[in-house]
Amino acid sequence: MSVKQDIKVAVDAVVFGYESKGNLSILLIKRGIEPFKNSWALPGGLVLENESLEDAVKRELKEETGVTIDYLEQLYSFGKPNRDPRNRVISISYFGLVKPNHFTIKADTDAQEAQWFSVDNLPNLAFDHQTIFEMAKSRLQSKLTYQPIGFDLLNKEFPFSDLEHLYTSILEKEIDRRNFRKKIMSYGILEETNKMSQKGSGRPAKLFKFNTTKYDSLLKEGFHFEIKFV
Amino acid sequence: MSVKQDIKVAVDAVVFGYESKGNLSILLIKRGIEPFKNSWALPGGLVLENESLEDAVKRELKEETGVTIDYLEQLYSFGKPNRDPRNRVISISYFGLVKPNHFTIKADTDAQEAQWFSVDNLPNLAFDHQTIFEMAKSRLQSKLTYQPIGFDLLNKEFPFSDLEHLYTSILEKEIDRRNFRKKIMSYGILEETNKMSQKGSGRPAKLFKFNTTKYDSLLKEGFHFEIKFV
DNA sequence: TTATATTTGTGTTGATAATACACAAAATAT
DNA sequence: ATATTTTGTGTATTATCAACACAAATATAA
Incomplete structure (x- = not known):
């Protein structure tokens, strides 16, 4: 019973930055195409045939935001059949941290708009990206208590x-x-x-x-x- | 720059069982086809177009082992380009626990051989399944200390x-x-x-x-x- | 220049939780 | 009946956590 499978594989990243006096932000990009054209979304995209998942995230982050990542780990994989309205896409999401001196956005030619948003003032996000963000925030909170990752948010x-x-x-x-x-x-x-x-x-x-x-x-x-x- | 992507998506499960007096085991199946024909491997397989990742694991476990799972959570996604020698397959791995009264194996018609193996006497595993197993074991060890999952290994x-x-x-x-x-x-x-x-x-x-x-x-x-x- | 506001830097004490430790009771096996 | 195995239980010591306040250094405002 061999079934022809056509599922796309993407990566997405929730990248946190922190500025003095309590301002926690994440990186978002403005989508240039449908669906969710002109909505804000997590940086990410389809994985290429010959790159690892982590390489894919790093590449997408570089292309879409130009931000240098200081800490990166896998977060969770999201695979509900209808999370993308076009066709089936499963997304392996990543969790990233950036030090303040690496905040500067220089998007590539690929460049949609990229921007930092304070986490308590986020726009509506495309797809299930709100869910992914919430999981990332809760991962950040719990990790702070048992791993010294706070230092990757400071210079x-x-x-x-x-x-x-x-x-x-x-x-x-x-x-x-x-x-x-x-x-x-x-x-x-x-x-x-x-x-x-x-x-x-x-x-x-x-x-x-x-x-x-x-x-x-x-x-x-x-x-x-x-x-x-x- | 749209690239035609052809990546397969699979799920795999590391399912633990525990018997009195220190015997921790996992469920393995014997592969019926190449590559790694006749090797032991984690139960799992390709995700169908219309099922969620978790449904896919549950279906595969039922088909391949017939074991009822008492606890299931996502473990990690493995996606190195050459982890499968045929073509690119990324695997979303799951972590499962089974109570002793659910140990009995009744594999479906799909039935390759399925069997419990003591974790300190495992055969060589197919693909990167040894790595997946090790991550699962370490997840089990750390979870025991901060979540009462031990009870899902006891009747x-x-x-x-x-x-x-x-x-x-x-x-x-x-x-x-x-x-x-x-x-x-x-x-x-x-x-x-x-x-x-x-x-x-x-x-x-x-x-x-x-x-x-x-x-x-x-x-x-x-x-x-x-x-x-x- | 003096006063006020803001932020940094520092010890002690009481309460709570973690650790170390040993032997009798109930059953089975010899 | 004797030995072996496993269950069940309390206390004293030590380490960790939690609560608490004020002076020193600078910037800002009067």
């Missing part, structure tokens, strides 16, 4: 308070600043630089950087990153 | 020690029996029956059952299941 050097604000705004919870700092510091994965933050109203802050090497070596010893809240 | 009523052995053998770690029991009991998700285990050499044990309703209501109050170890 290499950052004041400690940026990390605080990142956690409170993304998890939508208050934290005790002293306990939070004590906890993070106790892990020894932050390295103090001798620089200070410049701008800003208030006392200047020391800049820290995340020490990847240290984190990796701790992992090998069975270290377990975990941030719980009130 | 409805079970002696407490079955749960103990399940944890120690799957996580390959020793536990303190008293502390483990104290912890699980403190959650109030186990209900005591008035039955006792019969067979077995040693003191008979009370039988418990997992109270799904209670667990669900606790979840709503922000309850967080967690089992840590030495």
Whole structure:
């Protein structure tokens, strides 16, 4: 019983960016063709015959947005028969993070419009992209608590308070600043630089950087990153 | 630049079963055709045009093994260009659990051979199925610690020690029996029956059952299941 | 220039949860 | 009847979590 199968395979990416003072955004592109022409959608597209899924996402992101991705992992695969009105398309979705110094959009010739949208002010999204976004947001929230991915949303050097604000705004919870700092510091994965933050109203802050090497070596010893809240 | 895409979409399932005293197994089928003819492989196959991914897994499992699944979730999608030597096939893999009273294999007319294999004595697997299995095993190990899925590997009523052995053998770690029991009991998700285990050499044990309703209501109050170890 | 507002930086204490630890009771097998 | 296996249970110590407030450094406004 061999059935001729005609299913298209696409990838889509939910790419998060974070700016100081609680502004979490994702990258969207404006569709140039039907269906959902002129709607906003997640960047992505069909996988080519000879590229891996991850290569496909990276290529599409480059073509459509020009943004350099700092962290990428597979999210989930969506395959309901009618998620695309034309024909059957299954989409393997990816979860990405971008540091602020990589925010700049330079779309290729392929260029539809690409733009950052604050997550709490999203336009209507094409296809089932709203569902995909929601899963990505919830993945982001839960990952923050057991993996130090927050640092992939901050520049290499950052004041400690940026990390605080990142956690409170993304998890939508208050934290005790002293306990939070004590906890993070106790892990020894932050390295103090001798620089200070410049701008800003208030006392200047020391800049820290995340020490990847240290984190990796701790992992090998069975270290377990975990941030719980009130 | 529209490229004609010809990629096949398949599903595969890593289905775990657990028997008393530390025997963790997965379901495999013997392939009837090339490539990898007569090799063992994960149950699965091509997705039909009009069925969802999850329906496809369930159908394949029924056709190929006849086993009733007690827990099913998506695992990961594998899409390297040459994972199938014939043509490009991406596989959406699933993670399943089966209670002992559903172990019996009754393969359909479709029937290749199907069989349970102890996880520490697996044959060589077709395609990249070894990789898929390893990811599933590691998912099982980590899920055990933060979600009460162990109960989907036990019959409805079970002696407490079955749960103990399940944890120690799957996580390959020793536990303190008293502390483990104290912890699980403190959650109030186990209900005591008035039955006792019969067979077995040693003191008979009370039988418990997992109270799904209670667990669900606790979840709503922000309850967080967690089992840590030495 | 003085006062006000904003943000950074820091310790201690009490409460809660995790860990370490051993032996008697009930059954089966010899 | 004796030995073996498995179940069932409590306490004391230690580590972690949670609650809590104020001074120092700078920018802004009066």
